[in-house]
Amino acid sequence: xxxxxxxxxxxxxxxxxxxxxxxxxxxxxxxxxxxxxxxxxxxxxxxxxxxxxxxxxxxxxxxxxxxxxxxxxxxxxxxxxxxxxxxxxxxxxxxxxxxxxxxxxxxxxxxxxxxxxxxxxxxxxxxxxxxxxxxxxxxxxxxxxxxxxxxxxxxxxxxxxxxxxxxxxxxxxxxxxxxxxxxxxxxxxxxxxxxxxxxxxxxxxxxxxxxxxxxxxxxxxxxxxxxxxxxxxxxxxxxxxxxxxxxxxxxxxxxxxxxxxxxxxxxxxxxxxxxxxxxxxxxxxxxxxxxxxxxxxxxxxxxxxxxxxxxxxxxxxxxxxxxxxxxxxxxxxxxxxxxxxxxxxxxxxxxxxxxxxxxxxxxxxxxxxxxxxxxxxxxxxxxxxxxxxxxxxxxxxxxxx
Ligand SMILES: NC(=O)c1ccc[n+]([C@@H]2O[C@H](COP(=O)([O-])OP(=O)(O)OC[C@H]3O[C@@H](n4cnc5c(N)ncnc54)[C@H](O)[C@@H]3O)[C@@H](O)[C@H]2O)c1
Ligand SMILES: [Fe+2]
Numbered sequence: 013x014x015x016x017x018x019x020x021x022x023x024x025x026x027x028x029x030x031x032x033x034x035x036x037x038x039x040x041x042x043x044x045x046x047x048x049x050x051x052x053x054x055x056x057x058x059x060x061x062x063x064x065x066x067x068x069x070x071x072x073x074x075x076x077x078x079x080x081x082x083x084x085x086x087x088x089x090x091x092x093x094x095x096x097x098x099x100x101x102x103x104x105x106x107x108x109x110x111x112x113x114x115x116x117x118x119x120x121x122x123x124x125x126x127x128x129x130x131x132x133x134x135x136x137x138x139x140x141x142x143x144x145x146x147x148x149x150x151x152x153x154x155x156x157x158x159x160x161x162x163x164x165x166x167x168x169x170x171x172x173x174x175x176x177x178x179x180x181x182x183x184x185x186x187x188x189x190x191x192x193x194x195x196x197x198x199x200x201x202x203x204x205x206x207x208x209x210x211x212x213x214x215x216x217x218x219x220x221x222x223x224x225x226x227x228x229x230x231x232x233x234x235x236x237x238x239x240x241x242x243x244x245x246x247x248x249x250x251x252x253x254x255x256x257x258x259x260x261x262x263x264x265x266x267x268x269x270x271x272x273x274x275x276x277x278x279x280x281x282x283x284x285x286x287x288x289x290x291x292x293x294x295x296x297x298x299x300x301x302x303x304x305x306x307x308x309x310x311x312x313x314x315x316x317x318x319x320x321x322x323x324x325x326x327x328x329x330x331x332x333x334x335x336x337x338x339x340x341x342x343x344x345x346x347x348x349x350x351x352x353x354x355x356x357x358x359x360x361x362x363x364x365x366x367x368x369x370x371x372x373x374x375x376x377x378x379x380x381x382x383x384x385x386x387x388x389x390x391x392x393x394x395x396x397x398x399x400x401x402x403x404x405x406x407x408x409x410x411x412x413x
Contacts, residue, residue: 037178037285040165041202042278046267049125049166050084052204056123056164057088059201064090064164065119065141067110067134068126069098072168077209078125081166085123093117095137098126101190101300101307102133103183107147110137114161121162124200125209127221128172128181128307131165135180135198138163147182151191159197168209170260170273171221171308173228173281175203181297188301189384199285205278207270215261219364222257222273223312225249226357228280230315232287233333234326236393242287245279247336252276254337254356261364291398292318294389295406298381303372312366316357317406318398323350325395330354369412378407 043051056064064085068078073096085092095113097106114122114137122141124134138160139150150156165175174180180193213221226249232238233246256272263269295318296310305313323330331349334340339356340349361368382403390397 037196038199039282040175040200043202043204043206044275045271046206046208048204049081049206049209052164052166052202053081053084053090054088055202056085056121057090059162061090061121061162063117063119064092064121064123065110065114065117065137066092066094066123066125067098067137068094068096068124068130070096072126072130075212077168077212081125081209093119098130098133100129101181101183101188101304102129103185103188104147104151105185107133107136107140107182110134111140111146114141119161121164122160124163124165124175125168127167127169128174128224131167131172131174132180132182134165135160135163135174136182136193139193139195139198147193150193150195151182153194154196155193156195160195163198163200165200165203166206166209167203167274167277169213169217169221169308170210170270170277171224173225173277173279173284175200175205176278176281177285179285183301188304190297190301203278205271205274207267207274210270210274211265211267213264215264216365217306217308218261218264218273219257219366220306220308220312221277222253222260222308222364223315223361223366224308225273225277225280226253226257226360227292227311227315228284228289229253229276230319230333231290231292231392231394232280232283234322234329234395235287235290236395237287239286242283245283246287247333249276249279249283250333251337252279254339254360257360258363288392290318290392290394291321291385291389291403294392295381295385295403297388298384299370299373301384302377302381303370305370305372309366312361313368313370313410314406316354316361317409319354319357321398321402321406322395323354369410371412373407373411375411378404378411381407
């Protein structure tokens with residue numbers, strides 16, 4: 013296919029996706045603040061759930077962060093079964109084990125308790141369990157007949173905003189390439205944004221996941237599928253991140269900063285569920301698949317490079333963000349505001365310890381990474397297509413010299 017054919021194909025594919033995605037989507041009921049995870053336990057009881065499958069990962073379970081929520085569920089008369097087999101960037105295999113556990117334990121609902129990996133795994137467990145199918149059969153847009161089993165979420169990172177989206181990202185068992193499961197019933201019935209459960213999140217994960225939230229906010233805001241609604245959430249999320257992420261990294265016990273970041277993450281999720289993401293995610297997903305670079309870290313490293321590439325194509329929108337976040341003033345020329353915003357992103361990355369380069373990226377992989385990222389990025393409503401040379405430039409800049 014020539015470059016022009018590819019672009020026509022990408023635009024058609026975007027149109028097809030857009031027909032499904034850009035409708036206003038339902039939003040979860042949100043409980044916010046310290047102790048809200050416990051209130052969610054009570055709420056799940058009042059919804060009449062009898063036995064819930066709690067989906068989490070082992071390190072988090074061993075930290076004991078989940079215990080008060082389990083107690084709240086028991087106090088509300090809800091039995092629990094625990095599936096703690098989630099690994100970062102969960103595979104179809106992990107999800108299938110969770111679906112087996114749901115049936116074996118005769119559950120009637122699912123609670124995700126963890127970062128984006130646990131939430132995404134839990135979403136597809138809830139969908140696969142209701143449809144008596146495996147994860148692979150759920151991949152794609154609205155592949156299942158029945159809605160997911162009743163689903164609830166407590167995010168423990170402030171980052172992905174997965175508790176607000178109808179998308180789950182699941183990795184192929186062999187290639188680790190990421191596939192999207194898209195279904196409106198993946199939006200939880202209720203979610204708790206509880207800073208207490210984020211208190212012990214290490215600084216480097218706080219930093220990387222927080223930059224994922226900023227990436228969602230910016231990519232949705234400058235993208236072609238933005239709406240007034242997504243602009244509102246995108247701008248609010250940007251401000252919350254610039255004002256609170258460094259403090260949440262420095263002082264993880266500052267619950268105000270943690271709560272602000274949880275809200276930023278949620279707003280970012282509300283924005284991308286309608287407006288989608290862009291090339292930062294396209295490149296970062298493929299770095300994750302190839303080298304297991306964590307999702308947030310990949311986004312954090314790629315974000316300023318993509319902003320440098322798109323600064324003339326999205327100048328008005330980037331200037332809006334700078335003004336809204338107090339980085340510049342409306343009276344300043346647009347190019348000045350854009351420069352200030354991009355410099356602020358570089359500076360925030362440096363302040364919170366995001367490295368500028370990675371030693372794992374190898375020269376011999378770059379061609380394949382470019383092909384995969386350009387193909388994936390072509391399905392996102394970025395302000396413009398980026399070229400293979402530009403994508404190569406980003407990857408080479410990320411490679412440690
Ligand atoms: N569905 C969506 O809309 C969406 C959006 C963005 C990203 N994602 C997906 O989310 C995944 C990444 O999620 P993530 O960045 O939240 O990381 P993660 O869920 O993989 O967690 C990273 C690590 O943090 C630890 N952790 C989590 N919470 C903790 C806490 N409170 N205290 C101590 N340790 C804690 C976990 O044990 C894990 O080791 C990727 O697979 C990505 O593709 C999904
Ligand atoms: Fe993301």
